[in-house]
Amino acid sequence: MSTDDFYRASESKTSGPGYDKVAYDDGATAAFKAPHDEVYPEERKPAREPHEWHFGADLALFVLRVTLGALILAHGLQKVFGLMGGPGIGGFAEFLGTQGFQQTTLLAWVTGGTELGAGALLILGLFTPAAAAGVLGVMANAIWIKVEPQEFVGAVELEVLYAAAAFALLFAGAGKISLDRNTPWFRRAPAFGFIFLLIAAGLSVVTLVVLR
Structure with a gap:
């Protein structure tokens, strides 16, 4: 038998009907999947909602939001209506004048109105980024004019706590126990938080700079 006849005989044996090429193929078999197949079928992957209920976190955000909102609302009632021993618009405007501000009556209305609106919105969990940003802005100004470097924590620990709570809500969102739960700013809280922080x-x- 010549060399050519030998190779032709070998090919006929390996290509006949009894030869199983599965072990050398990269396709799928009944027992094994091809290397490029997914390890877990799509229907077996665990489904997860993007904003599923988390009782502990959502309850904590609810308590933080309502507490901060109620306290800020009370400050607004003091400034605007003089309730709970507050100064009212006239008294608060006079205080702003002693701190070097101009247009004190207008600024008193803006500050008191911001506290009233932001406090109410935080309690409801509605437009939370705007409400938290309003509180943060008011507290930033309060800290700036009231800070005493030689005192413990600058004598502004209450304002710092308010600001920290507002900052947390600004970036964490209102939680699912709120009216914001189906809004874009609830689903993208960090992005909207950064915008309203600016x-x-x-x-x-x-x-x-302008009014002082």
């Missing part, structure tokens, strides 16, 4: 910072700087 707005609050800008308005605070304008207030301190």
Whole structure:
């Protein structure tokens, strides 16, 4: 037998009907999947909602939001209506004058109105980024004019706590126990938080530079 006849005989044996090429193929078999197949079929992957209920986190955000909102609302009632021993618009405007501000009556209305609106919105969990940014802006100005470097925590620990709570809500969102739960700013809280943080910072700087 010549060399050519030998190779032709070998090919006929390996290509006949009894030869199983599965072990050398890269396609799928009954027992094994091809290397490029997914390890887990799509229908077996666990489904997860993008904003599923988390009882502990959502309850904590609810308590934080309502507490901060109620306290800020009370400050607004003091400034605007003089309730709970507050100064009212006239008294608060006079205080702003002693701190070097101009247009004190207008600024008193803006500050008191911001506290009233932001406090109510935080309690409801509605437009939370705007409400939290409003609180943060008011607290930033309050800290700036009241801070006493020689005192413990600058004697502004209450304002710092308010600001920290507002900052947390600004970036964490209102939680699912709120009216914001189906809004774009609820689904993208960090992005909207950053936008409103810039707005609050800008308005605070304008207030301190232009009106003081």
